[in-house]
Amino acid sequence: MPDTSTEVALATTTLGANAATITLSSIPSTYTDLRVVLTGTIANGSGNTIYLRFNSSATNTYSTTRMYGDGTGAYSSRYNSGVDTRQYVTEYVYSVPYLTCINVFSYAGSTHKSTLIESSFYDSAGQGKAERTAGLWQDTSAINTITFSLNGSVARFASGTTATLYGIL
Amino acid sequence: MPSSRTLIASNTLGSNASSVTFSSIPSTYKDLVLRLSARTTASSTINLVVITPNGTPSASFIRLRGSGSSASSSSSTGESTWYTGLVSGNTATANTFGSIEVYIPNYASVANRVYSTFAVQENNNAVAYIDNYAGLDSQTAALSSFTIYDGTFSTNFVAGSSFFLYGLKNS
Numbered sequence: 001m002p003d004t005s006t007e008v009a010l011a012t013t014t015l016g017a018n019a020a021t022i023t024l025s026s027i028p029s030t031y032t033d034l035r036v037v038l039t040g041t042i043a044n045g046s047g048n049t050i051y052l053r054f055n056s057s058a059t060n061t062y063s064t065t066r067m068y069g070d071g072t073g074a075y076s077s078r079y080n081s082g083v084d085t086r087q088y089v090t091e092y093v094y095s096v097p098y099l100t101c102i103n104v105f106s107y108a109g110s111t112h113k114s115t116l117i118e119s120s121f122y123d124s125a126g127q128g129k130a131e132r133t134a135g136l137w138q139d140t141s142a143i144n145t146i147t148f149s150l151n152g153s154v155a156r157f158a159s160g161t162t163a164t165l166y167g168i169l
Numbered sequence: 170m171p172s173s174r175t176l177i178a179s180n181t182l183g184s185n186a187s188s189v190t191f192s193s194i195p196s197t198y199k200d201l202v203l204r205l206s207a208r209t210t211a212s213s214t215i216n217l218v219v220i221t222p223n224g225t226p227s228a229s230f231i232r233l234r235g236s237g238s239s240a241s242s243s244s245s246t247g248e249s250t251w252y253t254g255l256v257s258g259n260t261a262t263a264n265t266f267g268s269i270e271v272y273i274p275n276y277a278s279v280a281n282r283v284y285s286t287f288a289v290q291e292n293n294n295a296v297a298y299i300d301n302y303a304g305l306d307s308q309t310a311a312l313s314s315f316t317i318y319d320g321t322f323s324t325n326f327v328a329g330s331s332f333f334l335y336g337l338k339n340s
Contacts, residue, residue, distance in 0.1 A: 006172065007174045007337075008171070009337075009338055009339050037200065037274065039275060039283070069232060069242025071243060071244030072243075074233055074241050076240075096281070096283075096305070097275075097281050097282075097283040097305070098283060099272065099285050099303075101285075119287070119301070121302075122283060122303055122305075123244075123303045123305040124229070125246050125305075127231075128231045128244075128303050130232065130302060132233075162274075164339040
């Protein structure tokens with residue numbers, strides 16, 4: 001069957017053991033956009049937020065607008081000039097699988113600052129979240145590294161967690 | 170470098186049909202993506218679309234919905250189908266179809282299966298819908314086939330409705 005799209009898997013990381021961070025590095029600048037698909041579960045502690053940083057930058061250059069539903073209400077919040085973008089993929093249900101997809105536009109360095117559309121989903125017997133987030137990294141540098149981490153000192157990405165990076169022409 | 174996304178199968182309806190089935194789904198991909206554009210014969214402006222996978226589904230979901238004037242969220246458990254979102258029914262603006270994307274990671278595994286959806290239903294009216302579902306199916310059967318229905322199981326997808334199933338590799 002002929003290839004019909006311009007979406008290419010660039011790298012996949014599958015954790016063999018619990019880990020505090022996941023890093024996708026050496027990202028080529030030859031694509032137009034990037035997409036990351038992150039699936040797995042959270043192990044240990046109170047890790048309820050996935051943080052994302054570009055090029056290990058911890059400056060106050062990240063903004064997100066978030067909309068989500070938790071089964072009882074719909075909410076929106078704004079996180080401006082933060083030190084990372086935030087995805088709330090799980091709170092108190094550690095063994096439940098989640099799915100996070102992140103589209104990064106204009107990542108290769110230009111006069112355009114990189115914008116993001118993120119989505120996160122998890123459900124456990126009707127308790128969970130469906131979330132959409134729009135984000136901005138206020139930097140025009142080419143993105144060559146994406147790092148995911150968790151809040152909480154003992155929270156870990158569980159063994160088996162997979163992060164796949166796609167380049168889109 | 171070859172594309173990681175492959176069209177596994179598609180079906181564009183030549184006449185009204187009560188369901189669409191994708192069977193014998195190969196297990197050689199990592200994730201599946203279903204994209205559909207559909208309208209139904211239901212006597213309403215909206216109609217839910219559901220998926221019945223093989224096996225014995227035991228599903229639940231969280232829904233986030235926008236209607237143009239408000240947002241809401243709801244949940245459900247003990248479902249035998251996967252809820253995906255709303256498309257246009259027969260009384261919606263003529264020739265207006267709804268669109269849904271369903272993302273199913275790790276579909277060939279037998280662990281708890283998460284899925285997500287993004288659905289848009291349009292209508293030349295003050296109210297039209299955006300749906301987002303976070304779903305979980307706790308059955309342990311690997312996904313090898315599924316059938317798409319309208320949520321009432323009593324009306325048809327109209328001719329011209331189209332359904333595309335893609336496989337995504339991660340290498």
